Amino acid sequence: MEKILKFGGTSCGSVESIQSVLSVIESNWKSSKQFAVVFSAMSGVTNSLLEAGKWASQGKEPYLPLIETIETRHFEVIKHFIPLKGQSQVIAHIRTLVNELRDVLKGIALVKEISPKTSDLLVSFGERLSTSLITAILKEKGLPALFVDARQFIKTNDTFGKSEVDFVQTNALIHTFFEQHAQEICLITGFIGSNAQGETTTLGRGGSDYTASVIGAALDVKEIEIWTDVDGMMTADPRKVSNAFTIPSISYAEAMELTHFGAKVIYPPSLQPAFAKNIPIRVLNTFNLNFKGTVVSKEQKPNPYIITGISSIDSLALVNLQGSGMIGVAGVSAKLFTVLAREKISVILISQASSEHSICFAIEPQNAIRVSEILEVEFAQEMAIGDIEGIDIQSNLSVIAVVGEGMRKHTGVSGKLFSVLGKNGINIVATAQGSSELNISVVIEQKDLSKALNVIHETFFFSKLKTLHLFLVGTGLIGKTLLDQLAGQERYLAKYRGLKVKLVGIANSRQQLIQEKGIDVKTALGQLAQHGKSQDLPAFIEKIKALNLPNSIFADCTADKQIYSHYLGLFKSNISVVTPNKVANSGPYPLYAELHQTALEKGVKFLYETNVGAGLPVINTLQGLIASGDRFEKIEGILSGTLSFIFNQFKPGRSFAEVLREAKAKGYTEPDPREDLSGMDVARKILILSREIGLKLEFSDITIEKIIPPACEQAATVDDFFLELEKANDYFEKMVASASERGHVLRYIAALENQKITIGLREIDAQHPFYQMDGADNVIAFTTKRYHDRPLVIKGPGAGAEVTASGVFADIVSMGSYLA
Ligand SMILES: NC(=O)C1=CN([C@@H]2O[C@H](COP(=O)(O)OP(=O)(O)OC[C@H]3O[C@@H](n4cnc5c(N)ncnc54)[C@H](OP(=O)(O)O)[C@@H]3O)[C@@H](O)[C@H]2O)C=CC1
Numbered sequence: 001m002e003k004i005l006k007f008g009g010t011s012c013g014s015v016e017s018i019q020s021v022l023s024v025i026e027s028n029w030k031s032s033k034q035f036a037v038v039f040s041a042m043s044g045v046t047n048s049l050l051e052a053g054k055w056a057s058q059g060k061e062p063y064l065p066l067i068e069t070i071e072t073r074h075f076e077v078i079k080h081f082i083p084l085k086g087q088s089q090v091i092a093h094i095r096t097l098v099n100e101l102r103d104v105l106k107g108i109a110l111v112k113e114i115s116p117k118t119s120d121l122l123v124s125f126g127e128r129l130s131t132s133l134i135t136a137i138l139k140e141k142g143l144p145a146l147f148v149d150a151r152q153f154i155k156t157n158d159t160f161g162k163s164e165v166d167f168v169q170t171n172a173l174i175h176t177f178f179e180q181h182a183q184e185i186c187l188i189t190g191f192i193g194s195n196a197q198g199e200t201t202t203l204g205r206g207g208s209d210y211t212a213s214v215i216g217a218a219l220d221v222k223e224i225e226i227w228t229d230v231d232g233m234m235t236a237d238p239r240k241v242s243n244a245f246t247i248p249s250i251s252y253a254e255a256m257e258l259t260h261f262g263a264k265v266i267y268p269p270s271l272q273p274a275f276a277k278n279i280p281i282r283v284l285n286t287f288n289l290n291f292k293g294t295v296v297s298k299e300q301k302p303n304p305y306i307i308t309g310i311s312s313i314d315s316l317a318l319v320n321l322q323g324s325g326m327i328g329v330a331g332v333s334a335k336l337f338t339v340l341a342r343e344k345i346s347v348i349l350i351s352q353a354s355s356e357h358s359i360c361f362a363i364e365p366q367n368a369i370r371v372s373e374i375l376e377v378e379f380a381q382e383m384a385i386g387d388i389e390g391i392d393i394q395s396n397l398s399v400i401a402v403v404g405e406g407m408r409k410h411t412g413v414s415g416k417l418f419s420v421l422g423k424n425g426i427n428i429v430a431t432a433q434g435s436s437e438l439n440i441s442v443v444i445e446q447k448d449l450s451k452a453l454n455v456i457h458e459t460f461f462f463s464k465l466k467t468l469h470l471f472l473v474g475t476g477l478i479g480k481t482l483l484d485q486l487a488g489q490e491r492y493l494a495k496y497r498g499l500k501v502k503l504v505g506i507a508n509s510r511q512q513l514i515q516e517k518g519i520d521v522k523t524a525l526g527q528l529a530q531h532g533k534s535q536d537l538p539a540f541i542e543k544i545k546a547l548n549l550p551n552s553i554f555a556d557c558t559a560d561k562q563i564y565s566h567y568l569g570l571f572k573s574n575i576s577v578v579t580p581n582k583v584a585n586s587g588p589y590p591l592y593a594e595l596h597q598t599a600l601e602k603g604v605k606f607l608y609e610t611n612v613g614a615g616l617p618v619i620n621t622l623q624g625l626i627a628s629g630d631r632f633e634k635i636e637g638i639l640s641g642t643l644s645f646i647f648n649q650f651k652p653g654r655s656f657a658e659v660l661r662e663a664k665a666k667g668y669t670e671p672d673p674r675e676d677l678s679g680m681d682v683a684r685k686i687l688i689l690s691r692e693i694g695l696k697l698e699f700s701d702i703t704i705e706k707i708i709p710p711a712c713e714q715a716a717t718v719d720d721f722f723l724e725l726e727k728a729n730d731y732f733e734k735m736v737a738s739a740s741e742r743g744h745v746l747r748y749i750a751a752l753e754n755q756k757i758t759i760g761l762r763e764i765d766a767q768h769p770f771y772q773m774d775g776a777d778n779v780i781a782f783t784t785k786r787y788h789d790r791p792l793v794i795k796g797p798g799a800g801a802e803v804t805a806s807g808v809f810a811d812i813v814s815m816g817s818y819l820a
């Protein structure tokens, strides 16, 4: 015998999949003839049988329709594959089996009880039916197919539900059987066996893999093929990690670790017989016949990654036993695990601190209450005298296992793992690593599972491409320009920065849209308009938090005065914020301080380079000086692009309002230009700088000298404001002309010195460093201990859509180097 093939439930589950199964068998027959095939029950049939058994035993619900459905599914396959004249014989055979099944259920209904023994008999019909069916079809095709009931050679003990194979007897029987049937294609029922009395037993759910492995090992085949419905073993569960990909080759040890921690592709015990005989197992996909498969074998081929795969168990409970009496006292662990073994409680993971003060272990959540009760009884004495302080059980947890032979003796793997989880605000509740260094397991809260799997996968498998999940609020001048810039840089970012900025949410004051799979930045505005829901910012933000995506960034590109009330909650949910909106940083100081402190504590970023000087590197430079120990003596600057533009452009003969309109059209003004002309915008900026250097100033500490007459100041609407400006044109003309007569220019300058902020219009001469300005230039001069004799000057365009959006862009990209 060269190989054993095994087809799972989905492979036998429909006409289409059975078509593929037949073609695989036919092509094997053509090429080798030396093979046997094991089948599972049709998908869903085992569950239906168990359910029917339960209902029958409770006498509550009608169970017969479930059996009819099973029967009909088999009949449909017969009608599809077997010509009319041959159908009646096969239908009769299936009907006989189903009638036998009905009798079993009737018996269960009569005695109102279903024992594990009866349950095994009941579920055995699933494999018996599917295998009979496929045997009949192959015979019809003229192949020498032989139905083989594995109960005749898979001999087990009496542990119904999960019996253990008696290998001595089983191997001998397998040899005898296959010697006698070397010329036929043996089609074997998976999952089932029989005990010494000939009663039906089962090998545990997924046991058909085990059947294949047991037969393969007994016959020393060259390879075992497990045909399933996915592309082999993958680096992670593709339903949870969309970037998961097939592992071409994996060692038995790695596969065992991954399957133990939830990778469902192979039934874990099935690896053992193949492993013992060093028989490679190839995992193939019935639904993708071109797929080459994952080979599980002793030697793993060279792997370009440090790890091989990540698996997880979604739900578990962690039991913690602690007490000073456990320190240095031999036997507590022995007693604990003996008790758990006696009670057949499966322990998923164990972790013990070196102090021996506590020991914690993970179990299936449904066992939590029972474990607690058992331990209370078993350790009653230790608890009474205080040696054990208590038994604590934590639920709603998940475990992730990072597995790979490549981790052995490779430094930094756990550092990388813990760092990526930490950066994403994922708390590690417990951890375990065996000295084989094949597996590092971390227990985390269940709510963080998807996020954790994705960031770990990205870190270890796609470290060349990090994904930043972007939520953009504000699609006006800056937001829209940012989208355009992102669209133009996608390839550059991927190639040179290893970054993918994935837009997941977008909103303006009217609509909002979240798409976890991502929104194309090129068409985002159209999609928002077409598919967006009505705006509900709190709901939008709650959804962002609930998505709990790794490396999430909230970009506030609005001028909204309230939106920053959400920042704190975002930080607490480990979401970073990038914003050109100055309101948060110039709000009440205690709120400002709380925001910054929270961001720091949560390890998230709050970036707002564009709050001052738009895209000019003002905040970063200042922060760098402070961080390196410089001391600020004075900050002075022209911080308004709009006012800079106005005093550069406004000449006698031009209307002041017209110049402002031009500034607005060029994208220099605030959405409401009264903010610029009133000095509010400049006041916010200098206040932000003052706070950056550590001063706890409030808005009320700022003296703003007005440049517009009171009537303009009091205009109720933006239109009224422009009207009032028109009326005040003479006033502005005189102001500028008077300075000009003296060879001076007017500049709106903000200054911070001796902890005092002043803002006002200054007349300056040609020697002043702020004399020569162009367009919407800003200029900021930092006089510090180090830049004492000549200040550090930053100068350049300080307003406008392109420069501001690129500043926001740069903040987003800079997150890439920080985030996981
Ligand atoms: N222009 C510049 O040179 C600079 C600007 N900035 C700052 O950039 C920010 C954006 O400016 P700009 O793009 O010109 O402003 P716009 O008025 O052009 O756009 C603002 C956007 O925010 C949206 N919005 C407003 N309120 C809300 C809300 N409550 N919820 C959701 N969306 C909202 C608007 O929605 P809708 O489309 O429905 O109206 C609009 O899409 C401002 O804070 C500004 O101070 C900073 C530095 C320089």
Ligand SMILES: N[C@@H](CC=O)C(=O)O
Binding pocket: 610, 611, 613, 614, 639, 640, 641, 642, 643, 668, 669, 670, 676, 681, 798, 799, 800
């Ligand atoms: N309206 C602002 C834009 C940047 O903050 C300005 O004119 O400077």
